[in-house]
Amino acid sequence: MTASSESSLSPAVDPLNGHDVRRDFPVLDQQINGNRLAFLDSAASAQRPRPVLEAIAAYEERDHANVHRGVHTLSHRATEAYESARKKVRRFVNAASEREIVFTRGTTEAINLVAATLSQSWTSGDEIIVTELEHHANIVPWQMLADQHGFRLRVLPINNRGELLVEQLPDLINDRTRLLCLAHVSNALGTINPVTECVAMARARNVRTLIDGAQAVPHMPVDVRAVDCDFYAFSGHKMYGPTGIGVLYGRESLMQSLPPWQGGGDMILTVSFSGTTFNELPYRFEAGTPNIAGAIGLGAAIDYLESIGMANVATRESALLKYATDKLTELPGLRLIGTAANKTSVLSFTVEGTHPHDLGTILDHQGVAIRTGHHCAMPVMEHFNIAGTARASLGIYNTTDDIDQLYKGLTKALEMLR
Amino acid sequence: MTDSADSLKALYQSIVLEHSRSPHNTGRLEEPSTSATGHNPLCGDKITVFVQADGDSLTALKFEATACAICTASASIMTETVDNRSRGAASETIRRTLDAFEHQRNLDDLPGDMAAFAEVCRYPSRVKCATLPWQTLHVALNENTTTTTTE
Structure with missing residues (x-):
């Protein structure tokens, strides 16, 4: 990339002061169908910066062994690296203790963990509140649970x-409400929800959150103690880390009271056939x-984000979102889906006379990667009475060039299709 | 022009765009002999195919779709291709069409204007857009009213 990509956000709104983020991401340095790659699908999965790739490679090449088990050097190194990633996660979201940070496969598994354990003390007729803008991952586990045990979803x-x-x-x-499940940011619309306010309302009525x-987490500073929620779930691969790793933060006093979830090695102190x-x-x-390796990669992603500063990430992306919103709404027939006053990093839209799927294919031919479809948020599509949208989502490497x-x-797509 | 641009022009060639902008045989049949609904869970597309049969002959086909240009055009062309055929001939045409897309073979032999869709095989995520109407018609002819998906 030339320097122009970085100077394309005016210095007044670019807090990174000339740090060419795009160059940190090797995957972005390629041509797609003969065009520069404009990757605008970070909400589906973000790309990884070189330090993340290097941390994983270094671990795999030098330090791999099983954790919490061996007395040998490699096992010590692997345990040290794995637990050091947990410390980074704790600091990153400002949890009180590393005991509150559980590594999972991702957000989905974290939510399923809570669903399977927290619900064991509930009885038929108890209620769970979800919102209309949730990702399917925060709807389906609760629906399955409700069907199985006679809980009610509101x-x-x-x-x-x-x-x-x-x-x-x-x-x-x-008085039957047991849990409020709520996205911090909508993946389909970009809405930033007032989570602190909602959690306060729920806690005042003794409802878990x-x-x-x-x-x-990839787009703004997050402080789980300020939000004061009971659980907070997120994924590595949305925040420039690897797939297959995620985090469940859980308030320690509550986590202590939960029954175990999956059984197996590492989750036990002693096993005998009597108990x-x-x-x-x-x-x-x-x-x-x-x-x-996933946890280590996630730790490296946190180091990378912290080196930039989450407040800077938020400021920069907010400026780019404004630029993109102004630019796209110039297009005749384009309708933005999701126009919340408090919004981040997502532009979901439809264009009159075209279908998102066709737009996606034609954009790909010009090196532009976007997501099309329902974005695993079919109730949101139903609300707006559409089958799907085209979604451009922003990451720290995006610039006005994209x-x-x-x-x-x-x-060009409109010229072809209309 | 680059290969990529040529390919895109072949995918969205004029016959496909004409059928997608003004699809033929859209709407419902009031009392169809059979019908079926197909979904593409990947993109949320949905199509319902209505069939009127008189004895062994398919006398009318209509469809309703919320779908992309490829799917809509494929459905439009399908209704014209299969209309007025016997059930046996229609089933054979459906089989041949789905086989051609699935195995990417005999694309030159695609029936009627379906030949315009040969290029879609270069777009793995879009093949289902072209085949969904045909799969749905297959289900309509082989089962009673039901729902199918591309997955």
């Missing part, structure tokens, strides 16, 4: 800008050999 609706009708939340809570933070005693937090919830390329690609 839904907090959104308005036509894609904002939660928070004022309706108190009316949804009653779970926040799906998959789309928040088993379970390990302490967080290991009680990490049965089997974990994704060690948005300009998207705009040009859309213009």
